[in-house]
Amino acid sequence: MKHEITPYEQAYTAKVNSMGFLLLLVHLPILCVVASMTHASIMLTAGIMLLLLLGPALILMQGRSSELGGVVIAVAAMGVSALAIYVCNGLIEAHFELFVLIALLTVYGRVAPLLAAGLTIALHHVFFWLWLPSSIFNYKASIGIVALHAFFVVVEVIPACWIARQFGKSIQAQGIVVEHLGGAAEQISSAAAEVSASSQSLAQGASQQAASIGETSASTAQINAMANQNKENSNSTATIVADAAARFERTNVSLSNMVAAMNGINESSEKISRIMKVVDQISFQINILSLNAAVEAARAGEAGMGFAVVAEEVRNLAGRCAQASEDTSKLIEDCLAKSRAGKTMVEEFAVEIRTITSDSSRMKVLVDEIDVGSQEQSKGITQISRSIHEMEQITQSNAAAAKETAAAAQELTAQAGVIRGIVGQLAALSSAA
Amino acid sequence: MKLGRGRFSILGLWAVAVVLTGSVLTSYHQPFNFPAEGVLALVPDHPGRGNWRMLHVLSESCGCSQRVMQHLLARHRMTDVTEQVLLVEGEGARLPESDDLIARLAEQGFPVTRIAAKSIPPQTDLHGVPLLVVASPENKIVYMGGYGSRGDEDGAVFQRVRTGAKMNALPILGCAVGSRIRRQADPIGLKY
Numbered sequence: 001m002k003h004e005i006t007p008y009e010q011a012y013t014a015k016v017n018s019m020g021f022l023l024l025l026v027h028l029p030i031l032c033v034v035a036s037m038t039h040a041s042i043m044l045t046a047g048i049m050l051l052l053l054l055g056p057a058l059i060l061m062q063g064r065s066s067e068l069g070g071v072v073i074a075v076a077a078m079g080v081s082a083l084a085i086y087v088c089n090g091l092i093e094a095h096f097e098l099f100v101l102i103a104l105l106t107v108y109g110r111v112a113p114l115l116a117a118g119l120t121i122a123l124h125h126v127f128f129w130l131w132l133p134s135s136i137f138n139y140k141a142s143i144g145i146v147a148l149h150a151f152f153v154v155v156e157v158i159p160a161c162w163i164a165r166q167f168g169k170s171i172q173a174q175g176i177v178v179e180h181l182g183g184a185a186e187q188i189s190s191a192a193a194e195v196s197a198s199s200q201s202l203a204q205g206a207s208q209q210a211a212s213i214g215e216t217s218a219s220t221a222q223i224n225a226m227a228n229q230n231k232e233n234s235n236s237t238a239t240i241v242a243d244a245a246a247r248f249e250r251t252n253v254s255l256s257n258m259v260a261a262m263n264g265i266n267e268s269s270e271k272i273s274r275i276m277k278v279v280d281q282i283s284f285q286i287n288i289l290s291l292n293a294a295v296e297a298a299r300a301g302e303a304g305m306g307f308a309v310v311a312e313e314v315r316n317l318a319g320r321c322a323q324a325s326e327d328t329s330k331l332i333e334d335c336l337a338k339s340r341a342g343k344t345m346v347e348e349f350a351v352e353i354r355t356i357t358s359d360s361s362r363m364k365v366l367v368d369e370i371d372v373g374s375q376e377q378s379k380g381i382t383q384i385s386r387s388i389h390e391m392e393q394i395t396q397s398n399a400a401a402a403k404e405t406a407a408a409a410q411e412l413t414a415q416a417g418v419i420r421g422i423v424g425q426l427a428a429l430s431s432a433a
Numbered sequence: 434m435k436l437g438r439g440r441f442s443i444l445g446l447w448a449v450a451v452v453l454t455g456s457v458l459t460s461y462h463q464p465f466n467f468p469a470e471g472v473l474a475l476v477p478d479h480p481g482r483g484n485w486r487m488l489h490v491l492s493e494s495c496g497c498s499q500r501v502m503q504h505l506l507a508r509h510r511m512t513d514v515t516e517q518v519l520l521v522e523g524e525g526a527r528l529p530e531s532d533d534l535i536a537r538l539a540e541q542g543f544p545v546t547r548i549a550a551k552s553i554p555p556q557t558d559l560h561g562v563p564l565l566v567v568a569s570p571e572n573k574i575v576y577m578g579g580y581g582s583r584g585d586e587d588g589a590v591f592q593r594v595r596t597g598a599k600m601n602a603l604p605i606l607g608c609a610v611g612s613r614i615r616r617q618a619d620p621i622g623l624k625y
Contacts, residue, residue: 039496039528048454055447058440068444075448082455089497090462090606091582120452127456128463133617136560138464138604 006175014064016107020073021056023104027080028053035087045087052079070105070113077101078120102156109168111161118157122150174426182423189416196409199402206399213392220385227381231374238367245364248357255350262343269336276329283322290315457621464604465561470574472557473566476519476546483570485514487591489543490564493535494525495608500584501563502534508588510542518543521562521610523550525625550611560614561605567594578602 028049035045055072081098088094098121105113129146290311297308476488489505491498510516518538539545553559565587567576575594580587581603593600608625609615615625 039499048458051447051454052451055444055451058444058447062440072444072448075451079451079455082458085462086458120448120455123452124455124459127453128460131456132460132463136466136609136614136618137460138466 008175017069074113192412199406203402286318497607
């Protein structure tokens with residue numbers, strides 16, 4: 001599966017390409033010195049070495065991070081091994097360089113350089129086997145022997161390929177970690193900082209909200225208490241109003257009785273008045289009779305003197321009776337007038353009382369409605385108070401959750417910092433490697 | 434990063450050149466064929482007839498031969514065997530120190546015989562040097578081969594074959610003798 005090559009991998013490839021080229025370049029003076037020691041041609045050694053360096057140089061000129069660089073350096077490395085074997089006059093130990101260089105190619109973390117090296121060295125063996133004139137060289141090896149030689153190269157190349165793949169995955173992972181995880185850590189840190197700030201703000205707001213709701217809850221409790229008090233007062237008022245209405249009813253009955261009594265008094269007074277008029281008429285007639293008696297007594301002379309005195313006294317009594325009757329009549333008239341006025345006033349008072357009674361009944365209805373309303377209001381306020389209490393608890397819970405979120409965000413920020421630190425350490429290790 | 438067609442072609446040619454050059458260079462450490470027994474006749478005269486005889490076939494233009502010369506100088510000539518040095522003179526340039534080494538060998542009592550590569554009979558089949566030939570007092574070749582990887586095993590070889598022990602000939606690793614063989618072994622002139 002083709003993966004996205006990170007800048008880290010490109011930098012790594014460039015570094016390995018450069019180091020590989022330098023490693024090959026170092027062979028130039030070393031092999032020339034060895035050639036001088038083994039009496040091989042220094043010019044030939046240097047010339048072949050320059051030819052071998054040509055390919056890697058071309059690739060590095062094209063771009064140090066070229067993936068083809070590993071393959072080209074692998075081919076050149078096998079050529080250098082062959083040159084070293086030649087310069088050392090076929091020294092068996094010189095073959096070790098071939099295996100060392102193949103092992104070193106695993107540093108690319110890719111299979112292609114190793115396969116290129118294996119293929120190159122296999123072609124070397126096949127070609128020289130075809131090349132050697134049998135009339136000159138004592139090389140009796142069959143193609144099987146050549147295959148055996150190649151087998152050892154394969155034995156090294158196959159595990160080296162596996163190691164290179166694992167190493168390559170490690171480099172890829174490092175690239176991903178350094179290139180992507182670092183950025184992700186920055187973003188996590190930034191997001192966590194924003195979440196932390198928002199959570200702290202939310203916690204602060206929730207705390208203020210909880211405090212406001214607490215105050216509202218207290219006010220609601222007070223209102224609820226007042227509503228309960230109003231309900232009780234309205235209940236008491238309704239009772240009082242009901243009692244008052246009953247009393248007004250009884251008062252109304254009493255007033256009716258009183259009016260009836262006043263009417264009876266008035267009638268009695270009128271009867272008394274009429275009786276007093278009769279008495280007055282009787283007094284008047286007695287006075288007349290006394291006058292007649294006086295007259296008769298006067299006619300009777302002396303004999304009638306006594307009678308005249310009696311008649312006088314009778315007349316006086318009649319006069320006094322008439323006076324008393326007149327005074328009584330006046331008093332009765334006055335009493336009658338006052339009784340009428342009192343009746344009128346009682347009737348007016350009764351009308352007022354009836355109106356009050358009626359109003360009182362209506363007031364009782366209203367007070368009853370107020371009582372019912374107060375009870376409903378009390379229930380509503382109790383419900384509101386309960387809801388506000390629940391809101392207060394929820395707000396407090398939200399405030400606590402917001403604080404926990406803020407703490408978690410701070411922890412996240414710290415963890416993001418740790419990740420950044422790890423990425424930095426990885427990057428430092430990778431650049432130092 | 435894409436390579437241009439021209440640069441890619443150059444890289445392709447370069448890779449072919451590396452493979453071919455590497456093949457040729459790798460072939461150089463292959464041993465030469467053993468010559469025929471007639472090689473002993475290239476130095477017919479020797480003063481110690483009836484003794485064991487060691488013939489060192491070397492070349493002034495061969496680094497491996499120089500290494501053998503240095504070894505001979507270091508161990509000095511053996512007394513119980515007749516040692517001879519046969520220098521094959523080819524078309525190649527002489528290596529520095531060769532004259533000095535040969536002069537010192539002569540001073541130490543090694544009889545040095547020179548022979549032109551052209552004058553070596555083809556039936557001798559002498560392809561490469563340094564070549565060690567050990568012959569019995571009956572002038573029969575008992576060993577013909579190389580000197581070992583360090584060019585210093587002639588003494589050990591002699592001690593073994595002298596006791597009659599059989600041993601496999603060491604490979605002849607060195608330089609081709611004569612322009613004809615050199616062209617055959619190195620047609621593109623990389624080594625010679």
